[in-house]
Amino acid sequence: MKALFIPFLLTACALCADPLPSWNDTDAKERIITFVETVTDPASPDYVPPEERIATFDNDGTLWSEQPMYFQLFFLFDRVKALAPQHPEWETQEPFASALKGDYTQALAGGDKAIMELAMATHAGMSASDYADEVRAWIKTAQHPEKHVAYTDFVFQPMLELLAYLRAEGFKTYIVSGGGVDFMRVFTEEVYGVPPGQVVGSELKVQYELRDGVPVIIKQPALDFIDDKQGKPAGIYQHIGRRPVFAAGNSDGDQQMLEHTTIPRNNADKSARLGVLVHHDDAEREWAYDRKSHFGHLDTALDTAPGRGWLVH
């Protein structure tokens, strides 16, 4: 995809001549528009009634950038730095020690386990509303270390147009991402037009209690759900309860979501479905990466795409 970083603009272009003005690949644009016109045309055999028009989007690398690492990791590292004075032990304890030195590669050498450790150490035991306040304050002020723009300005204009176009055509748009659900919810409505109830993500367990008579939701030091790979169709089932007719992703972590969306269930299942894979090929304006990238690793899904008829763009 040729990426464009125009500060966020939600465009509802159902009535415009061109609902996807930033899509400069006319084949891709035509394929999407033909799909949408087909499933919304009551006279078409592929007509999908409005209540079944479910569209799911990955976030990292699909709606906004994910290089040089997932943006939520910058948030975690910034929290580690902010909390370090209260944790002198972190100076020698990994992954915190490397995080404090700014050596993020080393800090993340432990993979998902290291990320979970950072998340738990910085946020378990916090109330959900304090956590949301923290994310809100951070996302308003933090800047991407290389591009020097706010992270929420680092969203892809073509995808914003696609979200708005689908909604104007009666689709309900969902985010289905490996990112933390309560991290994303702070900004998805303003940035993407996707309300909190339409965000599916990874979750820590939470507990409700009354503290001094006041209700609080407390983030627990336990993982509840990882919304990645096989987890994405599972999350879609538990949260949306309907099979999408459209899904967009950009990595192997999205392969199962696109399969779940597009593979016919039996010979009689001829319903129109569209899977889209965003392929990052614009090194000038963003980054070019796929099979060798640690974040947004795109390998088996890229090989699978042609056979499944997914639009790679």
Add this chain to the structure above:
Amino acid sequence: MKALFIPFLLTACALCADPLPSWNDTDAKERIITFVETVTDPASPDYVPPEERIATFDNDGTLWSEQPMYFQLFFLFDRVKALAPQHPEWETQEPFASALKGDYTQALAGGDKAIMELAMATHAGMSASDYADEVRAWIKTAQHPEKHVAYTDFVFQPMLELLAYLRAEGFKTYIVSGGGVDFMRVFTEEVYGVPPGQVVGSELKVQYELRDGVPVIIKQPALDFIDDKQGKPAGIYQHIGRRPVFAAGNSDGDQQMLEHTTIPRNNADKSARLGVLVHHDDAEREWAYDRKSHFGHLDTALDTAPGRGWLVH
């Protein structure tokens, strides 16, 4: 509440003279209408923008009946009977043996553990789509053993009017129930006008896989989440991501949801909120029960209601 069992009818009465014609308690009706008019009036200090108009409803005992036991239990027992020929060991093994004899009280003597055992034995390992087909077939044909009507005709007309009225006033209506989420989703859209993505319930874990190249979601023999008591605010957090401004329930299992909805978070939090407790007092047309009932036990929530300003009806 005076219950009315008029076969289901979704009434959008925003423009009618009376949006709640079945509410024969004029005080209760007025209180609800005043609340809705206040939070939807842009000139009111209590104005709530449409995206924050979240209303949550318990299901069993709030939207439909729950006597002599939760309707989903009738489904489970019917499944036990249907599957019994493949399980000769059930003839002597509890809770199945009692279930097969029709002694439901004895079958449920083990409480939640017995219910989980029945659910696992009848449905773990099934695909989600087979499960939905089974629920769909059952709910179309099964009849309430005492009232001899379909379970979906055993819904409360005043609550259908309330759901429709809130939606007509820009609310998003959710079901937040201890019932199985994928059991309820089969009928909530048709019966209540609540789409699958707005149903929060108890969950078994699920797993996504490809079987012979075809995607399936398989129900696992493991509990994922119980959406009752403290679980309800937790489920609201994970699924909706927003604090409701309106909540309705009928039992102690709903107390935390009503507290979460209505208790101010601090001295500055003066937002208008409404909690409603359905009190079953109509032994003629439904059942009268509260503190001594096993299903829909209403005791501490009833004591809590006056102090919290909840509408008991």
